[in-house]
Amino acid sequence: MSDKRLQRPVRVLDSLPMLIVCIAVVSVLYAVCLLRIASNNAMRYMIQIFLYITMGQMWNLLSGFAGMTSLGQQLYIGLAGYSVAIATAKLHLTLGVGLVMSVAVSVVVALVLSLLLFRMEGMYFSIATWVVAEAFEKLFLSWKYVEQGSGLTIRVVPYPKIEEICAVSLTVCVMSIAVVYLLLRTRTGLGLTAMRDNLTAASAVGVNVFNHKLLVYVIAAAFTAVSAGIFFVNKGIVYPESGFGISWTVSMIFIVTIGGSGTVSGPITGAVIYVFLQELLAHYPGWSNIILGAITILVIFFLPKGIMGTLQEKLRFEIFSAKRFSFAKHK
């Protein structure tokens, strides 16, 4: 049959060549950091981009797919920073153990909090996540063991070199993209994609919305924590404000909105743009937030699906796609 409508209206580019391109790009990035081809300065940007991509992927999973617009992911960022600092400075453990601890602590806290937070939806959920993060900030501000407001330094000898931090960030970033992509290819992913479009209808056709939300919330806590742990290793010190501040969420919203909510390629694009913009705007202190805000509003206004979302729709293609076809992929 040569019915026009049977032709694929959307082209999915996730093929073997695409996989090879991805592997090539990742290998080049590894080479660039491990062989010290890039300057220290360039590597600092790379680290930021990798970590923001990871956090963006996770926030997108929460907000773009599961309908949970969290304003409190900085909770896991702060917890991770302090876990690494406590593990190294107080308990004299290795960095690796510190990172594992940051993930463990975050997953446990996420599971406990889900009992409370999942009773709420929409705006109430968003506010509650924020309030919890703020409460933790106050807690750490007054907690003597972590030196209150003067912050906690991460102490390890020898301190990891920047190229090592860069390579680990890249690994976490690649893992986060792979986990999100592979998750979306499973039946859970099919449910999540439905939830992205309509929560009520999803539950009416049998999607266990609660379980999907819980899974996403825990995965997001884990990956946000490990990326934050690396971030603070790079910084060397964590303060209550730098860990639990709302500005983390502002960055994630920017990255996901600009890039394209509900797509895997969106947060990648968004994070790259965000890091460069931040750098450009650093020359205009005081203006940077206003300009970032204005850009977000413009994008929401003119490209409501974000850069990648709009591009994919207009050019009728998808990458890192969760799309299912009614006919075999290979004709």
Next chain:
Amino acid sequence: MSIILEFVNVNAGYGRIQILNDLSFAVDEGQVYGVIGPNGSGKTTMFNALLGLIKPSSGKILFDGIDITRTSANVRCKMGLGRTFQVPKPFENMSLYENVLVAAVHGGTHRERFAREIALSSLRLTGLYDKREIKAGELALLDRKRLEIARALGTEPKLLLLDEVAAGLTDAEVKDIMRLVADLKAAGHSIVWIEHIIETMVGSTDKLMCMAEGRCVISGNPREVMESAEVQRLYLGVDENE
């Protein structure tokens, strides 16, 4: 004949507004059960309570002999309740095929490989097969209504809940829906069908209930219900929905 669905003195509503008042009725297995009633009488709300989107403050809902009053929506769907929404709620960024596939995978609890065939046959039954790769968000209203039916069928329901699926269709299209309902009944589905179009309610149902103010006013033989004094009074001078 066994009873597939029973409402026992159900009270339910939105927040503090009570809509369903001691609603009681029963649906026999294998039958088409019609529901009529003036706008705002609580027909859609009855479906919301039945699917678990709102929780009754008192009363019981029995499905296939099991008390499902406190069961969550997705479990009710898996147990065999498939519902269409009066105002269609398609997964707009997914293709029609994917819309129905979700239903077959999650509601029908099939592996994707098997769910495929179910999804495709639901799309064929509802006349959407040729459009299956189109995004649901690009559909016009009539096709959205068809998609609601296809998606509900994708969950392989024992009891299919249709909420005004024929409203706004041409006579020929209404006939198509009536034929589809007859086919589904013949295939062993039980059906609850809310509709304002008298022809469908008299022509396709085995039993008819009329609701008003969240109560069952009368139920029984469709023609007798239509001609009853209660229904005549409720609809007196009101035939704009005909």
